[in-house]
Amino acid sequence: MINKLIQRIIKLEAPIVVGLxxxxxxxxxxxxxxxYKEKGENLEGAAEAIWLYNKGIIDAIYDLVPAVKPxxxxxxxxxxxxxxxxxxxxxxxxxxxxxVIGDVKRGDIGSTSAAYATGHLGKVTIGDKDYRGFDxxxxxxxxxxxxxxxxxxxxxxxxxxxxxxxxxxxSNPSSGEFxxxxxxxxxxxxxxxxxxxxxxxxxxxDSYSYIGxxxxxxxxxxxxxxxxxxxxxFILVPGYGAQGGKAEDxxxxxxxxxxxxxxxxxxxxxxxxxxPKYEAYKEEAYADASRQAVLDMxxxxxxxxxxx
Amino acid sequence: MINKLIQRIIKLEAPIVVGLxxxxxxxxxxxxxxxYKEKGENLEGAAEAIWLYNKGIIDAIYDLVPAVKPxxxxxxxxxxxxxxxxxxxxxxxxxxxxxVIGDVKRGDIGSTSAAYATGHLGKVTIGDKDYRGFDxxxxxxxxxxxxxxxxxxxxxxxxxxxxxxxxxxxSNPSSGEFxxxxxxxxxxxxxxxxxxxxxxxxxxxDSYSYIGxxxxxxxxxxxxxxxxxxxxxFILVPGYGAQGGKAEDxxxxxxxxxxxxxxxxxxxxxxxxxxPKYEAYKEEAYADASRQAVLDMxxxxxxxxxxx
Numbered sequence: 252m253i254n255k256l257i258q259r260i261i262k263l264e265a266p267i268v269v270g271l272x273x274x275x276x277x278x279x280x281x282x283x284x285x286x287y288k289e290k291g292e293n294l295e296g297a298a299e300a301i302w303l304y305n306k307g308i309i310d311a312i313y314d315l316v317p318a319v320k321p322x323x324x325x326x327x328x329x330x331x332x333x334x335x336x337x338x339x340x341x342x343x344x345x346x347x348x349x350x351v352i353g354d355v356k357r358g359d360i361g362s363t364s365a366a367y368a369t370g371h372l373g374k375v376t377i378g379d380k381d382y383r384g385f386d387x388x389x390x391x392x393x394x395x396x397x398x399x400x401x402x403x404x405x406x407x408x409x410x411x412x413x414x415x416x417x418x419x420x421x422s423n424p425s426s427g428e429f430x431x432x433x434x435x436x437x438x439x440x441x442x443x444x445x446x447x448x449x450x451x452x453x454x455x456x457d458s459y460s461y462i463g464x465x466x467x468x469x470x471x472x473x474x475x476x477x478x479x480x481x482x483x484x485f486i487l488v489p490g491y492g493a494q495g496g497k498a499e500d501x502x503x504x505x506x507x508x509x510x511x512x513x514x515x516x517x518x519x520x521x522x523x524x525x526x527p528k529y530e531a532y533k534e535e536a537y538a539d540a541s542r543q544a545v546l547d548m549x550x551x552x553x554x555x556x557x558x559x
Numbered sequence: 560m561i562n563k564l565i566q567r568i569i570k571l572e573a574p575i576v577v578g579l580x581x582x583x584x585x586x587x588x589x590x591x592x593x594x595y596k597e598k599g600e601n602l603e604g605a606a607e608a609i610w611l612y613n614k615g616i617i618d619a620i621y622d623l624v625p626a627v628k629p630x631x632x633x634x635x636x637x638x639x640x641x642x643x644x645x646x647x648x649x650x651x652x653x654x655x656x657x658x659v660i661g662d663v664k665r666g667d668i669g670s671t672s673a674a675y676a677t678g679h680l681g682k683v684t685i686g687d688k689d690y691r692g693f694d695x696x697x698x699x700x701x702x703x704x705x706x707x708x709x710x711x712x713x714x715x716x717x718x719x720x721x722x723x724x725x726x727x728x729x730s731n732p733s734s735g736e737f738x739x740x741x742x743x744x745x746x747x748x749x750x751x752x753x754x755x756x757x758x759x760x761x762x763x764x765d766s767y768s769y770i771g772x773x774x775x776x777x778x779x780x781x782x783x784x785x786x787x788x789x790x791x792x793f794i795l796v797p798g799y800g801a802q803g804g805k806a807e808d809x810x811x812x813x814x815x816x817x818x819x820x821x822x823x824x825x826x827x828x829x830x831x832x833x834x835p836k837y838e839a840y841k842e843e844a845y846a847d848a849s850r851q852a853v854l855d856m857x858x859x860x861x862x863x864x865x866x867x
Contacts, residue, residue: 272671275683292686324671328678330692331642338639358701359664360731363580363632370636375583378600384638393666395703396729397736421704423668428705429751434740439747443737 252388252413253456253463253485256350257510259317265549266505268352268487269312269541270517271305271340272322277522278304279534298332301325304537305340308521311538313347315545318388320352320487320515341387352487353387356418364392364400368407389414391465391487394443401450405462409454414461414485419444419477422467422490440473441480448481459485459511466504468496468514475503478511486512492519492548501555514552520544560696561722561764561771561793564658565818567625573857574813576660576795577620577849578825579613579648580630585830586612587842606640609633612845613648616829619846621655623853626696628660628795628823649695660795661695664726666708673711681715697722699773699795702751709758713770717762722769727752727785730775730798748781749788756789767793767819774812776804776822783811786819794820800827800856809863822860828852 260266275283278300286300309319321344326337341351357367369375370384392404394417404415420430420440430440444464451460460483466474468490478486486504490496491514504512523529523544524537532540568574583591586608594608617627629652634645649659665675677683678692700712702725712723728738728748738748752772759768768791774782776798786794794812798804799822812820831837831852832845840848 274670275685287686293688294683294685294690294692297683297685322667322671322674324665324667324674324678328674328683328692330678330690331639331646333678333692334639334642356667356701357632357664359630359632360729360734362582363630366630366632366636370632370638370641375602375605375636377583377602377605378595380601382602382638384602384636384641393664393701393703395701395726395737396731397733397738399731399733400729418703421668421708423704423707425705425707426668428754429703429747430705432742432747432750434742434747439737439740439742442740446736 252350253459253461256317256485256513257459259350260510260513263315263317265316266510266513266552267316267545267548268318268320268513268515269308269316269520269545270320270322270354270489270515271308271521272325272517273301273304273521274325275301277525279537281535282307294329294332298329298336301333302336302339305336306343307538308541309344309347309349311542312520312545313344313349315542315549316349318350318352318513319344320354322354322517338385341385350389351387352389352391352416353385355390356393357390358393358396358400360396361399361403365403365407368404372404372411372413373407389416389463391416391418393418394446405450405453408461414463416463416465416487417447417450419447419464420466420470420473422469422494422496426467441476444477444480448484451481451484455483459483463487465489468501469494471500471503478503478506487515488512489515492516498551498554501552505555516548520548560658560720561767561769564625564793564821565767567658568818568821571623571625573624574818574821574860575624575853575856576626576628576821576823577616577624577828577853578628578630578662578797578823579616579829580633580825581609581612581829582633583609585833587845589843590615602637602640606637606644609637609641610644610647613644614651615846616849617652617655617657619850620828620853621652621657623850623857624657626658626660626821627652628662630662630825646693649693658697659695660697660699660724661693663698664701665698666701666704668704669707669711672708673715676712676715680712680719680721697724697771699724699726701726702754713758713761716769720769722771724771724773724795725755725758727755727772728774728778728781730777730802730804734775749784752785752788756792759789759792763791767791771795773797776809777802779808779811786811786814795823796820797823800824806859806862809860813863824856828856
């Protein structure tokens, strides 16, 4: 799956993943009305509206980018109905040829991590048949519990030829509270990064490992260090755009060949129609605004991304 | 809710939480058969069997313990159908007067943590009505992202009078890989513990904070240190029993008044019928074996728990 991701990035000239993190406040009125009309003004109707919203965005961008990254929290907030919309979004995105990175940030000990891995990347056997729960291509995971929390995920990745992005340095303002603490004069995120590189050796793709890292766009100097420390690790970079990360800063996250990183934008693309820049697109044309925002992001990233 | 938890612990003389972490291999044959017969030999049938299994255990133990702790990963592995069983389990446990600690170990940045908090502890407004997603009383959360990943959870706790247990030192063998790293000669878990105590000041109950900590039973010396460092923090202690934590070691986790901690047992109780000790209980009487295991655990914990 990491090989496929890289091939798609090269083919589309777009190291871009679109974050499908729908807030109800982003969903255009006509889709809310449709969802409520079809399913009721309740959790089911709200989830339906979110699904319709996502479908519109996927239809508008699937030929431009290699991947989407639904943030499961945004669906989980609507309970079971929200998670049904999460599943429908994953299935539809895959049907349109997109790679799906489930931003689930799971992580627990041994058998519990194994259960998460099964639910999101693997399959359960019931009777003599196999069934899949959520079936993302990649998921994000949290490293705080150490190797025996991570290895069960890697085991399932090997069986399924799927991958992980493990949190190393997150994009939020207080990420440094623990991640930047010095251990023998080196910050914790470097220690985690080194460990991610080691875990990565357990399952290598053609040029990069199936086991990637998350490093926020908001700390470019740290990105530079981590790029060197994890030479075979593909980096998922959140924090571009709305959170303040600039394209110029992203050059550090890429390798000389222009690969090695994929940049996420969520709000900046899915709620583009709410920005002054895209106000010519009315609410009904929100998906066209998203498409234009992807094209603009692709152009903007040329400042950072040196093509082969 | 922390006040209610403490009152129930005192009344029942049981600082015990039963971990509802069902593996399909724990579920007795007659319940599997019933689930498959009613819903089909598929994800739905497996989830039904798990729900029936949980219901039996809840019916057998609800008058003995203050709380249950369903581990969401075990449900998530069956996708949407599994999560429906998670929801039914929560609703039923609450109906029987149990406090529910959702072991979800969520954690993300700002608005995403807010969405998780909404889904698990709070409510969403749709039209002019409020709806709840999963509705646990407490959840576990991961601190790796720092304050702006935690504060949104605390905000919802304040609105709902609910609580958290934040991971400080986990019970697994490799928990030390990052958690034990020395920062200015002090391990990371102490730094996290101090921060949990500070976060705890933001929402105090009568004697302990609504914001608790997770500290594994498998590291009693660390438990002792953390107990001192977090005097107003209620500690959720996994790792007793099957993972190797002994009652004698647990005294360090309690305060002088015998309060301050609640000990989790999962497999040791829910799959008691599979242990040689309880073999007199046949598979059909699995719930009676679970009840006896709770009574035995209560007795065993007297070695650690000094009643007022």
